Amino acid sequence: MSDDENIPDAATAQRLIKEFEGVTNTNEALAQQLLQEHDWNLNQALDTFFTNKVKEQDHEMALQIHLQSNQQSSSSQIPISIEEGLKEGILTTQAPEELTVISWNIDGLDVKNIRKRTKGVCKIIEDEKADIVFLQEVIPETLEYIKSKLSGFEVIRGIQGDYFVATLLRWGRVYKDASRLIPFTGSVMGRHLLHVEAHCGQVKLDLLNTHLESTAEHADERVAQLKQSFRIINNTAPARNVLFGGDLNLRDKELASCGGAPDGSRDCWEQCGSRQAVRYTWDMTRNTNLEWAGKFKPKCRFDRLYLKPSRAFACSAVHFGLVGLQKIHGTQSFPSDHWGLMLKLKLNQNS
Structure with missing residues (x-):
């Protein structure tokens, strides 16, 4: 007593x-x-x-x-x-006013310089002081390396398989409450969605990390996966903030065929000003990791993040950028054939 x-x-x-x-x-x-x-x-x-x-x-x-x-x-x-x-002073009883999010397809299926590339990814995550990380194309070998290098994070992996998504939450900043895996039953590529419920102070978060079906010939399945993801967003309680994204392999016409983004949600690139300098995330005119025959070099906005803020204790997107734009020292490789997305979220801890 x-x-x-x-x-x-x-x-x-x-x-x-x-x-x-x-x-x-x-x-x-x-x-x-x-x-x-x-x-x-x-x-x-x-x-x-x-x-x-x-x-x-x-x-x-x-x-x-x-x-x-x-x-x-x-x-x-x-x-x-x-x-x-x-x-x-590493932790504080005051919940943070801002979080840094990184979403990145780290190209684990390409074995060239994979250890050095993964090391470069980990360094960027730490240098940018990321709090929430969505990774796609993680393989078992790179997962173990990531865990060893980023020991300040809780790592939640996707399905057991050759490659998968993983969501990372920085200890002491973002706290996991629950998680679940949602396989896409029509996928021929083993694609799935990882849903993590978390909180940061009073701000409640639903974090939806996914890698939708690839290539033009699988557009119908990709659209079906996108619609399934949007239904999850629409069914989320109004008191929760939803952050959905990853390597969506998305074309604008496919988004339009779904009726656009779910009600109340915004494309974070658009919300932060639609800057052309950070528009394309898979850009063969700048990224040389893949060989591309012919003079035409495609560039696409495959990787996206969508935010649906809650009605109270909301978060808002205030800055959108790209990471991984420099080649790894001592190699001719970028960390991935995709640029990573970096998003700054402002948190409203007051109702």
Whole structure:
């Protein structure tokens, strides 16, 4: 039982409860219970909450928030607790006002320079301080390498298979609540959608990462997969923000055949100004990873992100750019034959 002298005044207690709720996305009763058990020490209450959450999910990595030094290799990373992370300033009880998202087909099916290319992808993800990452064309070998290099992320993989999508969430910034796999039953390429429910403070997120059927001859199946994805977006609760995207292999006429984007959702490239310099994500006029016979070099906007904001605690797209535009040092290869998408999301933590 806590001593009376450790009980804060009503205003302080209410502030601590609200901060606990904001970080954990829980209710007032649980916040008050854990804070009382820890003499209203917010750091200790948070540490207990996340420790218990890990035990429930049987996920031994969830408390491995890693310190990373620019002068140290990944083998020297130091695992720390939530409380230590708060003291070091790596974590904060204040939910972030902005998140960085990267979506990227990393071309795992091309074996040329694959380790160096994957290393380059990981470096860009860290350099850009990404919080949410949608990857497509991940293979088992690159998945293990990504896990070893990006140990500050929770990695949720798609289907078991030769290649798949994976969604990464940065520990201490975005918290996974649930996930599910949705196979596209008509796919001949093993394509699927990975649906991750997460939260960042008060902002609730439905993250839909996919790689739709490739090539022009599979347009009908691709449109069917797009319609299925749009139905999921339309059925999402209004209180949740939906971010949908990946390598959609999409042509504008195919989007039009579906009636356009779902009600309330926007193409993030368009929302951020439709800048022509960052329009094309598969651009054979600039990217030389693939050989293309003939003088005509195609460029397409295959990779896209769509955002449907919630009615409260919403997020909005404020900047759209591309990553992976430089060749890997010591090679003639870019990280992928696709440019990666980088999106900045502004979060409204106030109802």
